[in-house]
Amino acid sequence: MRHIVYYLLLGMMITSCSMIDDDMPEQFNETTSSVSKQVDLLVSIGSGALKPSLAPALTHRAPTFSAMDQLVAIPFHTNGAKVTANDEPLIDLVGLDEDDMTKEYDAEKYNTYYVDRCNLMTGTDRMLVYGKAKPAHSDLSYDPKVHGQLSALPTIRKKTADIQFSLTSIRNTSEAHPDAQALATYMTNIANTNGWSTTDDPTLKSYYLDFIRIGSEGAGLMSGAAANIKAFVAALRALLTGSDALSTAIKKNIDANSSIASNTYPQSLGLPDGAAAIRWTGSQFEVKTTTTQLDNINGINRYTYPAELMFFADSPIRTSAEEVTKTVYQENTETWDAFLDTYYNGSTAVNTNTKAVAVENPIQYGVAKLNLTLTGMSPTLSDAKNEVVLDADMAHLPLTGVIIGGQHTVGFNMKPQGAQTDVDGRFIYETTVDATNLATEGYKTSTLVLQSYDNEKVPVILEFKNNTGHAFTGKDGTVYPETRFYLIGMIDPADKKEEGKDYTNRVFTQDYTTTMSMSVTSLAKAYTCMPDLLAPRLEVGVQVVTKWIQATTTNVELR
Secondary structure, three states: OOOOEOOEOOOEEOOEEEOOOOOOOEEEEOOOOEEEEEEEEEEEEOOOOOOOOOOHHHOOOOOOOOOEEEEEEEEEOOOOOOOOOOOOOOOOOEEEEHHHEEEEOOOOOOEEEEEEEEEEEOOOOEEEEEEEEOOOOOOOOOOHHHHOOEOOOOOOOOOHHHOOEOEOEOOOOOOOOHHHHHHHHHHHHHHOOOOOOOOOOHHHHHHHHHHOOOOOOOOOEEEOOHHHHHHHHHHHHHHOOOOOHHHHHHHHHHHOOHHHOOOOOOHHHOOOHHHOEEEEOOOOEEEEOOOOOOOOOOOHHHEEOOOOOEEEEEEEEEEEOOOOOHHHHHHOOOOHHHHHHHHOOOOOOOOOOOOEEEEOOEEEEOOEEEEEEEEEEOOOOEOOOOOEOOOOOOOOOOEEEEEEEEEOOEOOOOOEOOOOOOOOOEEEEEOOOEOOOHHHHOEEEEEEEOOOOOOOOEEEEEEEEOOOOOOEEEOOEEEOOOOEEEEEEEEOHHHOOOOOOHHHHOOOOOOEEEEEEEEEOOOOOOEOOOOOOOOOOOOOOEEOOOOOOOOOOEEEEEO
């Protein structure tokens, strides 16, 4: 049985461009025949920002609101309507960084950033506002694996349709990494041991065919991760008990491993082991990094860092013909709505009398959040051969990461644009897992994601490490001790739509939290090499009920 719940995340408030000095001049742009007002910008964050909802579950990413170090406000004239991709921004774009903003931060009341002098064209009646949070761990260097990473905020005026934000690939190339090539070369040297491929010895011949993966599912494709390759050849060496010349030669080539002794690819690059693949091509092993009709793998450049903490608003403005000083904001004790009603009751657009401007709507989170819990495993777990795996429990099969699909480039409104396509499909790799209260609460992880398409099926993959001390058979071959494997779940919003609840049209919605609870009932569909996660031939093992209930966790069985 499964349900999905979303919780609304608390927003921030952008409060104003305010005219502080009556001597600030109007500026006439001869090219555009437009008039700009030079004003001061004050940014205010509501007192609840980040506190109850986002921060506690993301202590590794944003434990408290430490600062917002980037802000971009893009003015429009839309007669008050929401901005569309066809609307053209006005000339002035307000782009600020931390050096431009004087921080007045008090967690118990409105929190402000005060910025000297920005221009707004007369006629401005709406704004797109984007903000990025300063990494909470300011004492550490910026790390996209920890803090997440999205495209930079706009710095120049551009068409609205050209404003886009994308996740950052961990390895943004399909070229084989030198460490991957070293592993493939090592495997080739073993496979090409003189006389092995032509031996008449039935045992050694079967070892050879297994080594190059002939006759196995995957038609020669196998994991190219260092941990898997080392475990694979160690298992082969243990079988070579004979003292004949061929067995001795094979063992000699296995032991000639100095070139890969310290190799930890692809973990060394921050990628999941399941991203690495090699294939025997008849004379050598080749590194595989892209999806083809033959190579049913997930392209290596599809794996990304999590999204970073980002804020967004598409809001009308409120104006005042009276001066509103910085002190007024600092001393304010009213609610946000009451504050606007008191001080911003003028025109809905900037005109020649405007002295202060407020962005009316709260800034919301432009990203979504996933909270995931692995609650437990069946007392007995069987593999693909229907054999019971010994010591297979939560302690001996630790959760080491989560891979999340449904990630695409988003547009100006922080939503995927146009018809759904898999060309830009990406997968977040999150490796921070909390096992503090394993016995009572299971494994927990949280990450920031982008909004997914309406009706899009989203794969969510759990990464485990086999610490049982026993090998077992998975979907695509043997899962050796000390290696990682993957169980795949597919979340389909079509199964659980609710009338009148827009967020049930998709798995991830900006400014909402998706909470999932998963359990393992079988290891029969465990992968060591990640299949193409965008393909219809993907093997999944998820049971889903067709009801989506707010305030109830989604329960997903992986089997």
